[in-house]
Amino acid sequence: MVEVGFFSLCLGLCFSIYALVMGIYSLNKPLSGVVASARNALIAVFVCVLLSSLVMWNAIFFHDFSVKYVYKHSAVDMPPLYLFTSFWSALEGSHLLWTLIMSAIVAFALATVRKSNLSLYPALCVAFGCALTFMLFLNVTFSAPLERFFPVGKFGEGMNALLQNPYMAIHPPMLFTGYCLLIVPFAYSFAALIRGGFTTEWLATVRRWSLLAWAVLSIAIFLGGKWAYVELGWGGYWGWDPVENSSLMPWLAITAAIHTLLITDKTGRLPRLLLFLNMLAFALTFLGTFITRSGIISSVHSFAESEIGPSYLIWVVFLLALTSGLVFTRGHLIQGAAKTNEWRVSKESALLFTNFFILFLLALVFIGTILPLVVEATRGIKISIQQPFFNAFAPWIGGGLVLLLGVGNLMRWRNGKIEDPLTCLLFPLLWAGLLTYFLAERKNFDAVSSLTFLIVLWTCGVLIMDLVYKLRSMRWNGKAFLIYNRPYLGAFIIHIGFLFAIAGFAGNYRGISAEAHLNLNESTQFNGYTITNQGLGFTREYNAQYVIGKLKSVDNQSGETFFVNPMRSKFTNNEQWFNEIGIHSTFWHDLYIVLASFDVNNQSVTLKLNWNPTVKLVWTSLVIMVLGAFISLTHRIRRRSLDFDDNGKVSSTENTIEEFLQESIRTSSIQNPQFASKVTSLSIIIFALFVTLLGLSGSAWGQSQNGNSIQKEVRPVMLNPQLEEVAKELRCPTCIGMSVLESGTLQSVAMRTEIEKQLSEGKSKAEIISYFKKAYGPWILREPDVHSSIGFVIWSIPILGLLLGPLFIVFALRNSRKKKNQDDQNLLNEIKKFIEEQKKGMKS
Incomplete structure (x- = not known):
C-alpha cells in the first residue's frame, strides 16, 4: 500500500513534467489538442497526490510504523485530532499537504478558465507545471513522506508537543491554502507577460483569486498569532519572529497588489507594477519554508530542519529572477489604458x-x-x-495608512475633489475629538493613546460619511447599492476591521505585568481582580498529564466570580513542562495567567500575571476583515461598482444601472415610496455606526479599567520599570525570539538578577547594556547598535x-x-x- 502511494507521487511528477513541456511547446504552436492534454495532465496530478495523501493518512491511523514519518511524528496514545493533524506536523507531511492543496487549486483554476482567457492556457500550463514539478520533485527526493523504516517501530515517538494545540491544527492548512491560492495570480501574470497584455476579464479573475488568497492568509496569520498567545506564555501574539515575518511578507505583497489592481482597473495605470507584485507574492511564499527548514535562522516556529534548504533557496532565487526578468524584458509590451x-x-x-x-x-x-x-x-x-x-x-x-484611508476614500478617481469637504472632514474630527477628550479625562489616557484613538475614530467617521454620500448619490436606494456596490461595501468593512486591528495593536504597550507566589488559600490583588489559590488539580488525557492551578478570581468592580485554570503539561515523548495559559477574556481586556511553577506538597503556586488591553479587538478585526472580503467576492456583475461624476451623480457607460434606479423609483412610487430601499440604506448606516462607536470607543474605555483598591493579603511583585526598560532590550541567550524580560530560562533569570544588582549600585541603562554587550557581543542586543x-x-x-x-x-x-x-x-x-x-x- 505504501509503495502505491510513492509510485503515485512519481506518476504525478511525470504528469507535471509532461504538462510543463507541452505548455512550453504550445507557446509557439498552440494546438488545441496539445493544450488540452497539458491541462488534463495537471488535473491528473491532483488525483495522484490525493491518492498518496490517502495512503499517508491510512498509515497514520492504522499505526503503520514501517513508515519512517509515521513512527517519528505519531504515536499510539495520541488523541484522534492530533493523530489526524500529524500528517502536516513535520517537513515531509507538510510538504505533501502543500502539494495536495496546490494541485487541487491548479485543477480548479484550469477547469474554470473563462472563454476570454482561453488564449492564456499554454502559459498557464507552463506556470502551473513548473511549480508542481518542483513540489513533486522534492516529494520523491529530499522530502519523501512514505520512506520505509527498518526495524519497524513499536509505539511511535509522537508529535512535537507545541503542535498539540487546536489552533496549530488549523493554522498550517490555512497557511498553505493561502500560499497556494497565490499561484493563480502568479500564473495569470506570467501569462499576461508572455502574451503581452491582458483583458478586463483577466482583471476580474485575478481580483477574485487575489482577494480570496488575502482573506485565507489573513486567517492563517491570525491563527498563528492566537497559537503563540495561548501556548508560549509570554503574553503576546506577534514578536516579529523570522517565520512570522515570512508569512507576513506575501500578505503584504498581495495587499499592495490588490490596491494596485484597483488603480489599473479604474485608470489603466501601473499595470507592470501589478504583474510584478502578483508574481512577487507567490515567490515570497517559499521564503518561509526555506527559513523554517534550512536551519540558518533560529525561530520558535522552526520545528524541523533538513537538507531541503538549498533546494528552496535555488527555487526562491529562480522565481525572483523570473519575475524581475519578465517584467524588465517584456513589461514594455503591457500598455496601460490611461488616457x-x-x-x-x-x-x-x-x-x-x-x-x-x-x-x-x-x-x-x-x-x-x-x-x-x-x-x-x-x-x-x-x-x-x-x-x-x-x-x-x-x-x-500604521499612522500613515490610517490617515490615507480616511482622506483617500473621500477623493474621486482622476481628481481630488471631495464632496462637501467641511462636513466630511470636520464633523468626524469634532465628534472624534469630543469622544477622545471625554475618554482621556475619565480614564487618564496619555498623549499617545489620546492621539491614536483620535486618529482612528476620525478615520472611522470619515468612512461613514463617505458611505452616507455614496448612498445619497444613489438616491438612498439600498437595494441598488447592495446589487452594484458590494465591492465597495466589502472594502468599507475590511477597512473598519483594519482600524479595529490598529486600535487593538495600540493597546499593547499599556499592558501590566506582575508575579505572585501564593500559598494555599492565599489571595492577591492585581489590577482590579482578586485572585485566590485554591490548590492544584491533576488529570491525564491520552499522551499528556496536566497540573491545574485552581484560581478563584473576583472582578472587584462588578463582583463577578469566575475561575481561571492555568496549567502545566508534560507529554510522554518529552520531559519538558509546557504552558497551558489560563485566560479570562472580556471584550475590552484579557486577564492572562501563567502557572510558572508549583509545589505539589504544599499546593503553592507561582504565577505570572498579565493584564492585556484591547487583545479581543485584534481577534475581532479578523472576523470583520474576512467578512468584508467575502462580501466583495459575492459580487459577480462584470462592472465592479458604480462610479460618480464631478457632480456626485452616477456615471456609467452602461444604461442598465441608471435604468435600474429609474425603474426602482417608478415602481416604488406606485407603492410606498422607496420604503424598502431607504430602510436598507438606514440599516447599513446604523450597522456602520454600531461597529465603529461601540467597538472602538468601548475598547478605549476598557483600557484603563483598574478597579477599586481593596485590602491585599499578598502583594504581587510588580516589575521595576528600570529593570523592564533594560531587560526588554536584551535577548535571551538560550531561547528564541524572546527578551530577557519575557523569558523564564535560568540564564535570563540570572541576567535579570545582574541587572537589578547593577541598578542598585546606581549604574545607568547605557552602562548596564554596555556590560552585557562586552560579555556576549553585539548579538545580545535585540536591535542593531546605532x-x-x-x-x-x-x-x-x-x-x-x-x-x-x-x-x-x-x-x-x-x-x-x-x-x-x-x-x-x-x-x-x-x-x-x-x-x-x-x-x-x-x-x-
Missing part, C-alpha cells in the same frame, strides 16, 4: 501613497529578516534584529526611506503634471506650425 500620464491629487494618488507604506513595511521586514544572515556571512559578525527595531517604524507606517557602523547603516536606510519616499512620490506626481503640460504645449505648437504651413501653401 494621460498626468497624476493629480486623486484617489489613485492616495492609493499610490498607500502602496508606498505597505511596500516600505515589506522591504523593512525582508531586510530585518535576511540582513543578519548577510552580515554574518560577509563580515563574520552576529547581530540581532528583533521586535524593538520593527516596533520603531510600525507606528509611523553607535556601530553596521547598526548606523541599518537604522539610517529605513529612516531615510520613510522620510524621503513620500517626498519622491510628491516630486514625481508634480513632474508628471509638468510633463503633461509640456506635451500639451508641444502638441499645440505643432498644430499651429502645421496650420501656418498650410496657409503658406495656399497662398503660394
Whole structure:
C-alpha cells in the first residue's frame, strides 16, 4: 500500500513534467489538442497526490510504523485530532499537504478558465507545471513522506508537543491554502507577460483569486498569532519572529497588489507594477519554508530542519529572477489604458501613497529578516534584529495608512475633489475629538493613546460619511447599492476591521505585568481582580498529564466570580513542562495567567500575571476583515461598482444601472415610496455606526479599567520599570525570539538578577547594556547598535526611506503634471506650425 502511494507521487511528477513541456511547446504552436492534454495532465496530478495523501493518512491511523514519518511524528496514545493533524506536523507531511492543496487549486483554476482567457492556457500550463514539478520533485527526493523504516517501530515517538494545540491544527492548512491560492495570480501574470497584455476579464479573475488568497492568509496569520498567545506564555501574539515575518511578507505583497489592481482597473495605470507584485507574492511564499527548514535562522516556529534548504533557496532565487526578468524584458509590451500620464491629487494618488507604506513595511521586514544572515556571512559578525527595531517604524507606517484611508476614500478617481469637504472632514474630527477628550479625562489616557484613538475614530467617521454620500448619490436606494456596490461595501468593512486591528495593536504597550507566589488559600490583588489559590488539580488525557492551578478570581468592580485554570503539561515523548495559559477574556481586556511553577506538597503556586488591553479587538478585526472580503467576492456583475461624476451623480457607460434606479423609483412610487430601499440604506448606516462607536470607543474605555483598591493579603511583585526598560532590550541567550524580560530560562533569570544588582549600585541603562554587550557581543542586543557602523547603516536606510519616499512620490506626481503640460504645449505648437504651413501653401 505504501509503495502505491510513492509510485503515485512519481506518476504525478511525470504528469507535471509532461504538462510543463507541452505548455512550453504550445507557446509557439498552440494546438488545441496539445493544450488540452497539458491541462488534463495537471488535473491528473491532483488525483495522484490525493491518492498518496490517502495512503499517508491510512498509515497514520492504522499505526503503520514501517513508515519512517509515521513512527517519528505519531504515536499510539495520541488523541484522534492530533493523530489526524500529524500528517502536516513535520517537513515531509507538510510538504505533501502543500502539494495536495496546490494541485487541487491548479485543477480548479484550469477547469474554470473563462472563454476570454482561453488564449492564456499554454502559459498557464507552463506556470502551473513548473511549480508542481518542483513540489513533486522534492516529494520523491529530499522530502519523501512514505520512506520505509527498518526495524519497524513499536509505539511511535509522537508529535512535537507545541503542535498539540487546536489552533496549530488549523493554522498550517490555512497557511498553505493561502500560499497556494497565490499561484493563480502568479500564473495569470506570467501569462499576461508572455502574451503581452491582458483583458478586463483577466482583471476580474485575478481580483477574485487575489482577494480570496488575502482573506485565507489573513486567517492563517491570525491563527498563528492566537497559537503563540495561548501556548508560549509570554503574553503576546506577534514578536516579529523570522517565520512570522515570512508569512507576513506575501500578505503584504498581495495587499499592495490588490490596491494596485484597483488603480489599473479604474485608470489603466501601473499595470507592470501589478504583474510584478502578483508574481512577487507567490515567490515570497517559499521564503518561509526555506527559513523554517534550512536551519540558518533560529525561530520558535522552526520545528524541523533538513537538507531541503538549498533546494528552496535555488527555487526562491529562480522565481525572483523570473519575475524581475519578465517584467524588465517584456513589461514594455503591457500598455496601460490611461488616457494621460498626468497624476493629480486623486484617489489613485492616495492609493499610490498607500502602496508606498505597505511596500516600505515589506522591504523593512525582508531586510530585518535576511540582513543578519548577510552580515554574518560577509563580515563574520552576529547581530540581532528583533521586535524593538520593527516596533520603531510600525507606528509611523500604521499612522500613515490610517490617515490615507480616511482622506483617500473621500477623493474621486482622476481628481481630488471631495464632496462637501467641511462636513466630511470636520464633523468626524469634532465628534472624534469630543469622544477622545471625554475618554482621556475619565480614564487618564496619555498623549499617545489620546492621539491614536483620535486618529482612528476620525478615520472611522470619515468612512461613514463617505458611505452616507455614496448612498445619497444613489438616491438612498439600498437595494441598488447592495446589487452594484458590494465591492465597495466589502472594502468599507475590511477597512473598519483594519482600524479595529490598529486600535487593538495600540493597546499593547499599556499592558501590566506582575508575579505572585501564593500559598494555599492565599489571595492577591492585581489590577482590579482578586485572585485566590485554591490548590492544584491533576488529570491525564491520552499522551499528556496536566497540573491545574485552581484560581478563584473576583472582578472587584462588578463582583463577578469566575475561575481561571492555568496549567502545566508534560507529554510522554518529552520531559519538558509546557504552558497551558489560563485566560479570562472580556471584550475590552484579557486577564492572562501563567502557572510558572508549583509545589505539589504544599499546593503553592507561582504565577505570572498579565493584564492585556484591547487583545479581543485584534481577534475581532479578523472576523470583520474576512467578512468584508467575502462580501466583495459575492459580487459577480462584470462592472465592479458604480462610479460618480464631478457632480456626485452616477456615471456609467452602461444604461442598465441608471435604468435600474429609474425603474426602482417608478415602481416604488406606485407603492410606498422607496420604503424598502431607504430602510436598507438606514440599516447599513446604523450597522456602520454600531461597529465603529461601540467597538472602538468601548475598547478605549476598557483600557484603563483598574478597579477599586481593596485590602491585599499578598502583594504581587510588580516589575521595576528600570529593570523592564533594560531587560526588554536584551535577548535571551538560550531561547528564541524572546527578551530577557519575557523569558523564564535560568540564564535570563540570572541576567535579570545582574541587572537589578547593577541598578542598585546606581549604574545607568547605557552602562548596564554596555556590560552585557562586552560579555556576549553585539548579538545580545535585540536591535542593531546605532553607535556601530553596521547598526548606523541599518537604522539610517529605513529612516531615510520613510522620510524621503513620500517626498519622491510628491516630486514625481508634480513632474508628471509638468510633463503633461509640456506635451500639451508641444502638441499645440505643432498644430499651429502645421496650420501656418498650410496657409503658406495656399497662398503660394
